[in-house]
Amino acid sequence: MHGHGGFEMNGHYVPTMEELTEYQSTRDPYAGSPKYGLYTIYFCGVTIGIFFLVHWFKAALFWSKMRSGSQISPLKSRIIATARLLTYPRLPYSSARVLNYVWAIGPLGPNIILFIGLLFVSMYCWVNSYYYRLPFYGSPAIALRSEWIATALMPFVFVLGAKRNLISWITGVSHDKLQLFHQGAAFMIVYMSLVHTIGMIVQSLMEIPFSETYASSYIWWSGFAALGSLLWLYIGSLPFIRKRLYEGFYFLHIAASIMFVGFLYFHGTGLLVTDAYMQATIALFGFGIAARIVMMFISNVLFRHRAQISLQGGSVRVTIPTNMKWSPGMHIFVRFLHIRPFESHPFTIASLPTSKEGEQNEIVFVIRPETGFTRVLADVAVNTASDRKFPIILDGPYGEKGHNTLRAYNHVLLLAGGTGITFIAPLFADLVRAMQQKDGPCTKIDLVWAVKSRGKDKVSRASSC
Numbered sequence: 219m220h221g222h223g224g225f226e227m228n229g230h231y232v233p234t235m236e237e238l239t240e241y242q243s244t245r246d247p248y249a250g251s252p253k254y255g256l257y258t259i260y261f262c263g264v265t266i267g268i269f270f271l272v273h274w275f276k277a278a279l280f281w282s283k284m285r286s287g288s289q290i291s292p293l294k295s296r297i298i299a300t301a302r303l304l305t306y307p308r309l310p311y312s313s314a315r316v317l318n319y320v321w322a323i324g325p326l327g328p329n330i331i332l333f334i335g336l337l338f339v340s341m342y343c344w345v346n347s348y349y350y351r352l353p354f355y356g357s358p359a360i361a362l363r364s365e366w367i368a369t370a371l372m373p374f375v376f377v378l379g380a381k382r383n384l385i386s387w388i389t390g391v392s393h394d395k396l397q398l399f400h401q402g403a404a405f406m407i408v409y410m411s412l413v414h415t416i417g418m419i420v421q422s423l424m425e426i427p428f429s430e431t432y433a434s435s436y437i438w439w440s441g442f443a444a445l446g447s448l449l450w451l452y453i454g455s456l457p458f459i460r461k462r463l464y465e466g467f468y469f470l471h472i473a474a475s476i477m478f479v480g481f482l483y484f485h486g487t488g489l490l491v492t493d494a495y496m497q498a499t500i501a502l503f504g505f506g507i508a509a510r511i512v513m514m515f516i517s518n519v520l521f522r523h524r525a526q527i528s529l530q531g532g533s534v535r536v537t538i539p540t541n542m543k544w545s546p547g548m549h550i551f552v553r554f555l556h557i558r559p560f561e562s563h564p565f566t567i568a569s570l571p572t573s574k575e576g577e578q579n580e581i582v583f584v585i586r587p588e589t590g591f592t593r594v595l596a597d598v599a600v601n602t603a604s605d606r607k608f609p610i611i612l613d614g615p616y617g618e619k620g621h622n623t624l625r626a627y628n629h630v631l632l633l634a635g636g637t638g639i640t641f642i643a644p645l646f647a648d649l650v651r652a653m654q655q656k657d658g659p660c661t662k663i664d665l666v667w668a669v670k671s672r673g674k675d676k677v678s679r680a681s682s683c
């Protein structure tokens with residue numbers, strides 16, 4: 219396709235802007251490419267919408283069961299059983315252990331959703347087989363599609379990675395369960411960014427030597443700098459690194475994310491609607507951080523928490539008097555100012571808030587010493603008087619708020635392994651409280667607790683009727 223107003227370079231015709239616009243008008247034009255970002259947002263929005271509906275469906279089901287004594291229609295039972303069958307299964311430990319080096323696989327449900335997301339992203343990018351343009355006729359279509367898909371995923375990845383975030387508030391899913399989506403969406407950004415970069419390089423090689431292309435605009439070095447930060451972020455977050463070097467991973471993750479956003483902002487600033495995505499990312503993430511700081515201020519400056527620690531049966535027991543309230547199964551991040559002030563670790567609250575008016579609550583953590591902070595805490599517990607009070611900063615509680623949905627069943631079986639009992643104990647205590655208060659249909663609870671002790675494994679069984 220040759221016009222008359224342009225000129226020749228390296229044996230190719232270089233069109234005028236009018237000729238280029240006309241050529242592109244019927245071939246995935248640059249100006250229309252933001253639609254790929256828009257439909258990616260719709261896809262994420264619909265997924266969040268489905269989670270929102272499921273959240274309210276579960277709440278309605280809970281109240282209907284509480285009223286009708288655990289009975290629901292056979293059709294509802296069948297739907298729920300099918301949903302569980304499709305979402306709960308996990309890989310056997312032997313296979314999951316290997317996969318866990320690169321992907322914290324978890325249950326089937328989130329993996330199915332992420333697979334659908336990956337399919338959507340891939341098809342949206344690749345199905346239209348018009349990938350490259352004639353030399354000098356503009357950025358290749360494949361690079362534009364992948365660029366907008368990656369850009370539109372940015373706000374979601376940042377929101378999904380925050381402890382207090384909008385998606386948790388809309389869907390009721392807590393930050394720890396959203397982690398898998400944070401990692402999955404981040405993988406899609408890496409994938410689309412690589413397609414974008416390779417597409418741009420291939421197209422530019424059709425035109426002039428790459429060294430000349432690279433020197434022609436800031437867009438190239440800023441793009442490579444953003445991609446470098448992104449790869450560092452992704453590779454540095456793989457489970458085999460995160461598990462071995464948690465603190466190192468954490469600080470590098472924050473540093474690399476700031477660099478990534480900075481370079482990317484510079485790379486795309488002023489191009490179509492890129493700035494809007496970057497501003498939305500910063501605003502939504504900033505909102506989550508601000509909410510976290512406000513909540514931390516309220517719970518720490520107003521309540522001034524102090525912790526007592528002791529060693530009991532190989533575990534560290536931490537008790538903290540508080541006016542805070544929480545639901546069974548929730549966890550809190552704790553920072554011991556006199557022990558390791560720069561580290562904050564999550565622990566499940568093993569106690570329940572009191573049900574008596576005017577009485578103060580007590581947070582109890584049961585902590586198994588690992589090799590880092592928790593080992594130091596165990597050493598301090600051995601060498602310190604048990605009435606010593608340590609200043610701490612609490613960040614939380616996090617996790618699913620509201621009612622213990624197990625209250626809606628007449629017979630509950632609870633299974634715990636080791637310190638997993640810290641999650642089960644408050645649920646058990648809450649069910650016992652519900653039975654005493656005759657609140658809901660629950661009449662029988664079985665608790666099975668498997669504990670490893672030196673030389674032998676022990677399984678304890680408790681029932682409450």
Ligand SMILES: Cc1cc2nc3c(=O)[nH]c(=O)nc-3n(C[C@H](O)[C@H](O)[C@H](O)COP(=O)(O)OP(=O)(O)OC[C@H]3O[C@@H](n4cnc5c(N)ncnc54)[C@H](O)[C@@H]3O)c2cc1C
Nearest residue numbers: 461464562563564565566584585586588589590591592640
């Ligand atoms: C939601 C949640 C609730 C938890 N509840 C309990 C509980 O009630 N009792 C209990 O004993 N343990 C609990 N844990 C595990 C506990 O947080 C870690 O064992 C502890 O942070 C290890 O610290 P360390 O420096 O001794 O770890 P290391 O010996 O350095 O590492 C041991 C393991 O802990 C992980 N880890 C280290 N630091 C952190 C961190 N800041 N955040 C998350 N994981 C980390 C590492 O990935 C590694 O796999 C919980 C974890 C989570 C995510």
